[in-house]
Amino acid sequence: MTGQPVYVENELFLGRLDEQDYFRGVLRAVMAPQDDDAPPFIFLLHGEGGMGKSQLTRRLRDIARDEAPFEGAFHVLRVDWEEVRYHTPALRVARDQIPPAEALAAPHRAALAVPPFFERQLRVASSE
Numbered sequence: 001m002t003g004q005p006v007y008v009e010n011e012l013f014l015g016r017l018d019e020q021d022y023f024r025g026v027l028r029a030v031m032a033p034q035d036d037d038a039p040p041f042i043f044l045l046h047g048e049g050g051m052g053k054s055q056l057t058r059r060l061r062d063i064a065r066d067e068a069p070f071e072g073a074f075h076v077l078r079v080d081w082e083e084v085r086y087h088t089p090a091l092r093v094a095r096d097q098i099p100p101a102e103a104l105a106a107p108h109r110a111a112l113a114v115p116p117f118f119e120r121q122l123r124v125a126s127s128e
Contacts, residue, residue, distance in 0.1 A: 008058045079107045
């Protein structure tokens with residue numbers, strides 16, 4: 001990091017330095033040679049709403065997409081649970097009433113909406 005202000009979608013991004021460093025370490029590990037049969041990598045953030053996960057995932061997306069040595073190495077799919085929930089009537093119930101299969105199927109459907117050429121090497125997801 002250069003000490004310069006960091007902006008995410010034109011908003012000043014402050015803090016979360018440990019999380020950003022951890023994510024960079026994960027990206028370095030993902031960039032290491034893998035077996036051909038290795039499964040895809042998924043990076044999932046979860047927790048109570050209002051903690052800043054959505055903004056953090058945007059920052060992590062920018063790191064994976066724009067920072068050296070990661071620039072161009074990953075295609076990033078960011079799925080925001082609240083966005084998926086908004087567009088999925090079956091998810092607009094209390095959390096304990098959402099069947100586990102549907103909780104996984106809805107973001108999967110969102111991922112499938114990505115153009116076919118998109119390689120899903122890394123998914124940065126938020127579940128607020």
